[in-house]
Amino acid sequence: MELHTLTIHQLHQQLKARKVSSLEATKTLLTRIEATDRRINAFITVAADHALAAAEAADQRIANGDCQPLTGIPLALKDIFLTEGLRTTCASRMLENFIAPYDATVWARLKRQDAVLLGKLNQDEFAMGSSNENSAFGPTRNPWDTERIPGGSSGGSAAAVAAQQAIATLGTDTGGSIRQPASHCGCVGLKPTYGRVSRYGVIAYASSLDQVGPVTRDVTDAALLLQAIAGHDPKDSTSVDQPVPDYCASLKNDVKGLRIGLPKEYFIDGLDPDVQASMDNAIAHLKSQGAEFVEVTLPHTSYAVACYYLIATAEASSNLARYEGVRFGHRAKDRQGLIEMMMQSRAEGFGAEVKRRIMLGTYALSSGYYDAYYLKAQKVRTLIQHDFSEAFKKVDLLLTPVAPTPAFRIGEKTADPMQMYLSDIFTIPVNLAGICGISLPARPSSNGLPIGLQLIGRAFGEETILRAAYSFEQTTDWHRQKAAL
Amino acid sequence: MGQNKAPEEDYQTIMSITRTEIEHVARLARLTLSDDEQELFAAQMSAILNYAESLNELDTDDILPTAHAVPVENAFRPDAAHASIGIDKALHNAPDRVETFFRVPPVIE
Numbered sequence: 001m002e003l004h005t006l007t008i009h010q011l012h013q014q015l016k017a018r019k020v021s022s023l024e025a026t027k028t029l030l031t032r033i034e035a036t037d038r039r040i041n042a043f044i045t046v047a048a049d050h051a052l053a054a055a056e057a058a059d060q061r062i063a064n065g066d067c068q069p070l071t072g073i074p075l076a077l078k079d080i081f082l083t084e085g086l087r088t089t090c091a092s093r094m095l096e097n098f099i100a101p102y103d104a105t106v107w108a109r110l111k112r113q114d115a116v117l118l119g120k121l122n123q124d125e126f127a128m129g130s131s132n133e134n135s136a137f138g139p140t141r142n143p144w145d146t147e148r149i150p151g152g153s154s155g156g157s158a159a160a161v162a163a164q165q166a167i168a169t170l171g172t173d174t175g176g177s178i179r180q181p182a183s184h185c186g187c188v189g190l191k192p193t194y195g196r197v198s199r200y201g202v203i204a205y206a207s208s209l210d211q212v213g214p215v216t217r218d219v220t221d222a223a224l225l226l227q228a229i230a231g232h233d234p235k236d237s238t239s240v241d242q243p244v245p246d247y248c249a250s251l252k253n254d255v256k257g258l259r260i261g262l263p264k265e266y267f268i269d270g271l272d273p274d275v276q277a278s279m280d281n282a283i284a285h286l287k288s289q290g291a292e293f294v295e296v297t298l299p300h301t302s303y304a305v306a307c308y309y310l311i312a313t314a315e316a317s318s319n320l321a322r323y324e325g326v327r328f329g330h331r332a333k334d335r336q337g338l339i340e341m342m343m344q345s346r347a348e349g350f351g352a353e354v355k356r357r358i359m360l361g362t363y364a365l366s367s368g369y370y371d372a373y374y375l376k377a378q379k380v381r382t383l384i385q386h387d388f389s390e391a392f393k394k395v396d397l398l399l400t401p402v403a404p405t406p407a408f409r410i411g412e413k414t415a416d417p418m419q420m421y422l423s424d425i426f427t428i429p430v431n432l433a434g435i436c437g438i439s440l441p442a443r444p445s446s447n448g449l450p451i452g453l454q455l456i457g458r459a460f461g462e463e464t465i466l467r468a469a470y471s472f473e474q475t476t477d478w479h480r481q482k483a484a485l
Numbered sequence: 486m487g488q489n490k491a492p493e494e495d496y497q498t499i500m501s502i503t504r505t506e507i508e509h510v511a512r513l514a515r516l517t518l519s520d521d522e523q524e525l526f527a528a529q530m531s532a533i534l535n536y537a538e539s540l541n542e543l544d545t546d547d548i549l550p551t552a553h554a555v556p557v558e559n560a561f562r563p564d565a566a567h568a569s570i571g572i573d574k575a576l577h578n579a580p581d582r583v584e585t586f587f588r589v590p591p592v593i594e
Binding site (some may be wrong): 097098099101102193194195208209234237238240300302303305306307309310317321324325326327328329330331335336337338339340341342343344346347350352355356358359360362363366373375376377378379380381382383385417418421432433434435459 | 502506507509510511513514515516517518522526529530532533534536537539540541543545548549550551552553554555557559560562570574575577578579580581587589590591592
């Protein structure tokens, strides 16, 4: 089998047995990036020299008899993660020349195992978007159909895995930004529970919602990567100090007795017929394996998008205040006075969607509107969270679609922000509730586009959704299908 | 989806944000906006806020707000000195610097 098509666990076996070297694998992937990325645009920065040096170090470590699960595995990171000495742009002109002064904790943890970093991946600017069309470095294209979007905001993370440019990647998920692109690109994408993974060194968008997670070729890889990055970090005061379970031990092909809830608000008339058929097929698979299905209700689902866009933009307007043209980032030239310099630097450095969200968030927090918008949204957030805790009294996990449709066409929704925002309707509630969710390939659409299935677990319930996802994967081969490039 | 209003309804602008409000908010956000951007954002923000009006269908008088999905308490650490990243690294990305300082345009004329 060709090296660039392998999973983490497959490549690990070969590295450990010394059948291939990390250098060979890394070179294969760099060649693959070179050959395909003009069409896909998944990478903002390819760090070839850096990667080759890291691969040699990994091979040395393996030669010394120490091969950790990620040693020598060529990975890539969304360009939202700080990587010391390497350019980190967050897909913004604002940070076009920003060299990260330190490593994000998640990357420091992967580095400790001598994982190899191939480069930094395209995304929506500051993680604001659902299609990767908001990048200052041009849109990323879906490897299954290059006229279509890969999803967003971690679109580069999913496209790189689907285009076999990296063995696996990391993304971030604030309202669906891992799960939705994973779904559109036929990958597995896991959003862990809020607080499970450190955000230190991850450029902040909406801090009460942001979480880091893996995008991979199969569920086993998602468990392996989560294992490597999960756990308390004294540098992130919101990371939770709870023991990290052995996620690989939860990968059992057994759903007997599992109670899976189907939230009726997610299965409505008007759901894309291909998505509906794909969900029906998945339910039938899991039923035949012994899972029990129960209808549940999440009555406040229809308020989630409004709630999210008030909370996320308010937090973003505060987080993005740091870009003022003084300490780092773009500075406008020839400006008289400090305030004018700041206002012009931000005008030149930010793209339209970022400006729109800063404006909306500033408005929602401004004097006279705070109670009506921001506080109101925080109260509705309580109701949405309560919906899930009630549902989890009856069931172990929930099954839903990831997105209402397969990947849409580039340009289809750019003129209408509200339509774009509604494409995250099934993923946003999970972030508001702070719980975990995984997207995995289900039956594709009639015209061959990937469709993702979402399994939602309670807070710190990653083991349960991983077990169900793993079991589902054993009965299907959709995760093995490859985009023809 | 679900109980959401049809998109068409959302565009019946019940309330609209004025250009004056946009200018005020842009000033608060420290953003210079072009005339075109002001016009576009006024229309788009009005549409989004009208959509958000749906939240007022819910009675939340007795509901506590959620600022954080997972309960968190203050995270204390020992009050001990640690090495920092150092002046050179801290200033490395500065658009303009002099000696060990960030340089900015005149604040007071």
